[in-house]
Amino acid sequence: MSRPADGGPTLKAAPLKLATSTPAAGHASAPRVVAILGNPNAGKSTLFNQLTGLRQKVGNYPGVTVEKKTGSVTLPSGRRAEVIDLPGSYSLQPTSPDETIVRDVLLGLQTDTPPPDLIVFVVDVMHLTRHLYLMMQLIELGRPIVLALNMMDTARARGVTVDIEQLERDLGVPVVAISAAKGEGLGNLRRMIERDVEPSARRFRRWPxxxxxxxxxxxxxxxxxxxxxxxxxxxxxxxxxxxxxxxxxxxxxxxxxxxxxxxxxxxxxxxxxxxxxxxxxAGHYEAIHDIVARAVTSGTPRPDKLQDRIDRVLTHRVFGPILFAVLMGAVFQSVFAWAQPAMDLIDKAINLSGGFIGGLLPDGPVRSLVVNGIIAGVGTTLTFVPQIAILFFFIGVLEESGYMARAAFIMDRLMGRVGLSGRAFIPLLSSFACAIPGIMATRTIDNRRDRITTIMVAPFMSCSARLPVYALLIGAFIPNIWVGFLTLPGITLFAMYALGVIAAIAVAAVLKRTVLAGGKPLYVMELPPYRMPQWGSVFLSVRERSVVFVQQAGTVILAVSIVLWFLASYPRGGADAAHVEQQLAAATASHDVAGAHQLERELAGVRLENSFAGRVGRFLEPAIRPLGFDWRIGIGLVTSLAAREVMVSTMATVYHMGDADAHSSSLREQLRDTLDPRTGKHTCTPLVAVSLMVFYVLACQCMSTVAVVRRETNSWRWPIFMIVFMNAMAWGASFVVFQGGRLLGFS
Amino acid sequence: MNEFPGEAPTIAIDAMQPGDSGVIARVDAEPAIVRRLMELGLVPGTELQHVRVAPLGDPIEVSIRGVHLSLRRSEASRIHVTPC
Incomplete structure (x- = not known):
């Protein structure tokens, strides 16, 4: 392949900057890069998984939210070829970021990904006419193509036969019959990939x-x-x-x-x-009709009665929504509750290894960094993995079986009212357990604007990390009064969850009319035939999601936790701490165990107050005073950046309570009883508690969420936007609650 | 394939009843949307069947050449068929 002569006289304007394809080393050489392409639901990913197995890598195309999946396949000769799994597309005239990437790669506009040496085009043989539309466009690009007729087992079962030789003659490309799900015909396909495939010379499209x-x-x-x-x-x-x-x-x-x-x-x-x-x-479809009519004989076609029968129940006016609610309940319950034992186990293992590794190191800053910075950061990352794995197991099963499209069909009207697609429901529901798997699940929404809107509102769903904060504050300040058949604490908790949902609806509506307005997305969705899930594919997607999270979000989470460790540990306390240390040494020397214990807690508190985090807390006080928060809460807001539930242990340290938890009555009493030495008033009151809870509902605090938003939107723009608008909303709402409450005479 | 005045009357597919069939006569929408709908197989002259309505009344499900598609009513009202 020769490069065009430099400064060719025929070029007036700037030349097209095109990626050059890998030059073929010799005539009979195997292709280096094979792209798998097809319509959505053609079985493309199943084939990709079958060919590459565990040898897969996931990255991003630069500057866009589209994922780039590559792997390698072993060819019959033992050589390897790189395989790219291109996103499912309907046409080379793109209407989504996914389809734009496909077009750019194939036309050579995508400079980081050279055009593939061979395209394996996968079609669902039962829907040959529709799938051949894109195939026609590809053939005329003049690149070598192999047509993989997928789902041949279904075709046989329905009495549909395909004259493969006729199809090869008409299309001018080699055709292989396969069943990706059953692994049939893959040997033939591998051999075909290794053969020297010539581009088709045919032209079919009839241009007006x-x-x-x-x-x-x-x-x-x-x-x-x-x-x-x-x-x-x-x-x-x-x-x-x-x-x-x-x-x-x-x-x-x-x-x-x-x-x-x-x-x-x-x-x-x-x-x-x-x-x-x-x-x-229309002209292209006419050409396709002729070809399909020559190659496909339906024999005595048996239409897909099964799909219709299942749909009659699953999308039934009454049973459909009921079954949907039950299924979603099961998904939510499993992410919320079933992940807990695994998370506890990881937590224990991290604590144990922290203790073990800590024991090997001498007491001092290095041990503190390793145990409280690095190991704690790794632990934070890993505890998300069970939730991610469980959610993606369910999403995999729902997608593969074909139910996901029905769920969107059922929910579309409701979600459409806020300008979202029906597919936004599962990500938002999962966010009640944790926004991180929820945000990762927005991957099933194909419209970019809808997807980003869903990501932006997902953190408003009260996640499980907020629950300990609500529990502590409600337990300490909300009296257990019966209101009808409910108790005031129960109503308060419900109100916090409801506030998050209302905020999400409002913000989604505003975003869709402002920042994310524009374009009229076409909400046409295919309802694919029901299929048995491919367990291998489900397993691969669970593994892939978990690995991507640990590798790409985990590094940010680790860095944040090291920074937070530093802020909470340095400087080491100054004169106040030295004073307590002396008392502690004296108490230890005189074997006053209880006294020493109390002094240790006090020392931890004094150190935290004097640390950078404590100073930031105090520094923040003027900004949060109008919300009713003092510097102690300010420190809690800083440490909550690691995870919201850290608020509880921070309060315990600040109030010299050691490691009390959200249900500890002594911590609750301490919160209720502490007086401000300057004013002699209580620092924390029921009104402050409500204001603080409202703040926790709306604020963007969790840095792990920010890391995931960065990874999923492939830019820093959206996470920064999220931090700004959510925290502005939280401040405003808490201000209204606290100042309004005072005006109304609450305290 | 084109519709001439005086030909058989057409109805929008969101006005069809579940189980009804028709041949697509025309798609009235912005050019980019028309192109995509046609690329998805909703080409004039093709037979289309109205399958069902979602539980909340929107979207609707249609079947074309054995492919089942979900369309919002706002889009379905732009696609006209000659009932058969």
Whole structure:
């Protein structure tokens, strides 16, 4: 493959910057990079998993939220080829970030991913007509393609036969019959991948005359480039013509004068031939019809009665929502409760290893850093894994079985009212257990704006880490009075959960009308046939999610916990601490065990107060005073950045209570009884408690969540936006509660 | 395939009853949406069946060439069929 001559005289404008494909080393060499591509629900990921097994890597395409999955396959000769699992697509004219990536990779616009040497195009043989639409576009790109006819077992069972040779003749590409789920035909496919596949010479698409003429004039002006076959430029020209100005990639890669002319031509076509933007589609479908009619005989077709029968129950007007509620209850319960034993176990193991490793190190700053910084940070990361694994197990089963699309079908109306898609329900529900798996679950929402809106509101769902804070404050300050058949503490707890939901609905509605407004997403969704889940695929997705979380969010969480450790440990206390240390030494010398114990707690408290975290808490006091919070709560707000439940142990340290928990009555008493030495009033009152709880409902505190938002949106913009608007909301709401409450005479 | 004045009357698919079938006559929407709907197989001249309505009344499920699609009523009201 030769590069174009530098400064070629024919190029007026800036040349297209195109990624060059890997040069083939010799004629009969196996492809280096194989892309697996197909429509959604074609069985693409199942095939990818079957071919690559555990040899998979997950990354991100730069600058977008689309995940890049790669792996390697062993070919019959023993050689390896790299496999890219391209996102499911319907067309080369993209309508989503996923489809844009596919187009960019195939047209060579994606500079970090060279165009593949071979495309394995996967189709569901039962839906051949629809799936061949994209195939036609690909064939005309002039790249080597193998067609994998998937779900041949289903076809056989339904009496559908495919004349494979006829199909090969008509399409000009090799065709392999497979059943990815059962592992049938994969040996043939591997052999085919290794063979030297020639690009098809066929052209099928029937372009309307007016369009053909315009495309021809445009493509002549696109610079020639070795990476793109001559014919691919038709699609590039069409993309330029259809672009509504939102396509950054096209704009970046095309000469500006061609871009301008494309806009003018599109406007002229709008006037002359209003339907031109879709005229070619019908023609392409006609060509596909002819091919399918020649190759497929339905024998005595038995339609999919099973799908209809199941759907009659699962999407029934009454039973549908009931079954949905039961299923969601089970999912929620398992993320919320079943993960607990595993989380406790991890917690214990971390504590044990902290104790063990700590024992090996001499007392001092290094031991403290290792035990309270590093091991604690690793522990925080790992305790999320059981919830993530359980949630993604269920999501895997629901997706693979085909139920997920039905769940969205049932919930679409309700979620649509706030401008979200039906698929936002499961991520939001899971966020009641923990926003981290919830945010990771937004991956099933294909519209980018909907997905980001869902991510932005997920942390408003009261997660399980807020529960200890609510429990401590309600236990200490909300009197156990019966109101009808409910108690005041119960009502307060419910109100906090409800407040989060209301905030999420309001924020989603506002975001969809402002920052994330624009575009009219098409809420067309396929309801795929029901299938038995592929346990291997479910296992792989659980593993992949957990590994991605630990590797990519875990590093941020670890860094944050080391920083927080430092803030809470340094400086080591100054004169106050030295004074308590002397008393402690005296008490120890005189064998006053109880006294020494009390002094140790006091020392921990004094040290925390004098640390950077304590100073930040005091520094924050003027800002949080209007909310009713004193510097002690300020310290708790700082340490809550590690995890909200740390608030409880911080309060215990600040009030010299040792390691009391949320249900400790002595800590509750201490909270109630402590007086402010300056004013002689209680530092914490029922009104302060309510204000604080409202703050915890709305504030963005959890740095692990921020780390996951960063990873899932692939930018710092959204997490920073989240920190700002959530904390502004929390401050405002607590201000209204506290000041309003005082005006009304509460204390 | 094109619809001429005076041809058989058409109805929007959100007005169909579950079980009804029709041949797609035309799709009235913004050009980009028309293109995507057609790429998904909703091409004029193709037979379409209304399958069911979601429990909350929206969206609706249609079947075309054996593929089942969920469409919001706002989109379904733009697709017109000649009942058969």
């Amino acid at each position: 005359v007016h369009l053909e003429r315009v495309l021809g004039s445009l493509e002549k002006r696109l610079p020639r480039h070795s990476a793109l076959p001559e014919r691919a430029r038709h699609d590039l020209a069409l993309a330029l013509l259809l672009d509504d100005g939102e396509d950054d990639m096209l704009a970046r890669h095309s000469p500006p004068d061609v871009l301008d002319d494309a806009r003018i031509l599109a406007k002229r076509l709008d006037q002359l031939s209003p339907g031109w933007r879709s005229d070619d589609v």
